[in-house]
Amino acid sequence: MKQINWGILAAGRISSWFCTALRTVEGARILAVGSRTKEKGEAFAARFEIERVYASYDELVADPEIDVIYIGVHTRYHYENILRCLRAGKSVVCEKSLTVNAAQAEEVIRLAREKKLFLMEAMWSKCLPVYLQVKQWVQEGQIGDIKMFKAEFFTPGKFDPPHRLYNHSIGGGALLDLSVYPVAYICSLLGTPDRVDSTAYIGETNVDVDDSIVLRWNSGAFAHICCGFNIAQENPAVLIGSKGKITIDHNFLSATSAQLRDLNNEIVAEVSIPYEVNGYEYEAKEVNRCLLEGKIESALVPLDESLTVMRVLDECRNQWGFRFAFE
Numbered sequence: 001m002k003q004i005n006w007g008i009l010a011a012g013r014i015s016s017w018f019c020t021a022l023r024t025v026e027g028a029r030i031l032a033v034g035s036r037t038k039e040k041g042e043a044f045a046a047r048f049e050i051e052r053v054y055a056s057y058d059e060l061v062a063d064p065e066i067d068v069i070y071i072g073v074h075t076r077y078h079y080e081n082i083l084r085c086l087r088a089g090k091s092v093v094c095e096k097s098l099t100v101n102a103a104q105a106e107e108v109i110r111l112a113r114e115k116k117l118f119l120m121e122a123m124w125s126k127c128l129p130v131y132l133q134v135k136q137w138v139q140e141g142q143i144g145d146i147k148m149f150k151a152e153f154f155t156p157g158k159f160d161p162p163h164r165l166y167n168h169s170i171g172g173g174a175l176l177d178l179s180v181y182p183v184a185y186i187c188s189l190l191g192t193p194d195r196v197d198s199t200a201y202i203g204e205t206n207v208d209v210d211d212s213i214v215l216r217w218n219s220g221a222f223a224h225i226c227c228g229f230n231i232a233q234e235n236p237a238v239l240i241g242s243k244g245k246i247t248i249d250h251n252f253l254s255a256t257s258a259q260l261r262d263l264n265n266e267i268v269a270e271v272s273i274p275y276e277v278n279g280y281e282y283e284a285k286e287v288n289r290c291l292l293e294g295k296i297e298s299a300l301v302p303l304d305e306s307l308t309v310m311r312v313l314d315e316c317r318n319q320w321g322f323r324f325a326f327e
């Protein structure tokens with residue numbers, strides 16, 4: 001069977017979560033890792049039994065045997081590293097949010113399409129079996145016309161200025177790290193919203209500590225999204241339609257169960273699918289499958305949807321009057 005050779009760009013935390021899943025995927029071989037620090041790269045390689053270690057990202061992308069590169073750097077560095085990989089002729093899967101803003105997203109998408117190279121945002125939620133069941137219920141008309149989506153995504157961690165979430169200089173803040181998930185979730189079901197209204201609290205490290213986003217569609221549907229740090233929450237989501245509703249009680253973005261209900265809240269159908277590994281195996285399989293089939297885009301995580309999300313997030317920041325100093 002043909003194998004896809006993977007390169008891992010950055011030996012950080014999310015790269016390790018992704019590799020834990022990727023190494024279980026049939027037809028995928030983690031061939032190399034690139035880290036700015038040789039020792040860190042070597043330790044990562046030893047942990048995941050990776051054959052080749054490069055002490056720079058340029059050396060990694062120059063390896064002629066690598067087919068696809070997973071980018072696990074902080075948000076600020078997504079754009080430059082996507083360009084680095086595409087220019088070297090590599091397919092790419094890059095952590096969310098795809099870039100810092102829509103102009104960057106347009107540019108990397110244009111280049112990937114020009115070069116006929118695969119590019120995907122690592123929006124793993126859209127590859128999860130429970131999400132796909134939710135989408136199927138919606139497409140089958142099980143809840144009728146969507147009227148309302150409500151979702152929250154809070155992380156309970158302590159105030160920690162160096163942490164990426166609080167760090168302005170690397171593209172921190174709730175919007176790009178957390179709100180990207182519920183915005184992507186509902187935009188993949190309803191398309192581009194016709195109206196965006198957003199407010200945020202910008203904290204002392206000059207990032208949005210929390211934000212509130214209301215999206216409206218001319219169909220009458222609306223979405224109410226709240227995200228932020230320092231609040232312990234169950235992160236539920238609910239989709240309410242004209243004929244029924246779908247509830248996702250706990251961590252909707254990584255859910256392993258959901259319920260289809262009638263308007264009296266009685267459960268009509270349920271889905272419960274535990275992870276095979278840690279949840280990232282579904283996006284890893286999706287990328288590997290697309291590459292084996294010679295596709296340059298994933299139907300589960302289309303680039304136009306990632307671009308729509310970046311435009312929504314840009315509009316939120318415009319309304320707050322917030323820009324990153326490095327933009």
Ligand SMILES: NC(=O)c1ccc[n+]([C@@H]2O[C@H](COP(=O)([O-])OP(=O)(O)OC[C@H]3O[C@@H](n4cnc5c(N)ncnc54)[C@H](OP(=O)(O)O)[C@@H]3O)[C@@H](O)[C@H]2O)c1
Nearest residue numbers: 010011012013014015035036037072073074075077095096
């Ligand atoms: N999909 C998810 O569930 C999920 C969860 C958490 C985070 N994320 C995303 O993953 C990305 C990274 O988060 P993380 O938690 O993995 O962070 P992390 O542990 O700090 O790792 C980030 C890596 O970026 C690399 N890097 C490149 N340039 C850098 C610079 N100038 N300063 C510092 N590091 C630099 C470093 O790799 P080297 O030193 O090896 O070069 C570092 O290990 C973010 O975009 C975040 O939104 C996704």
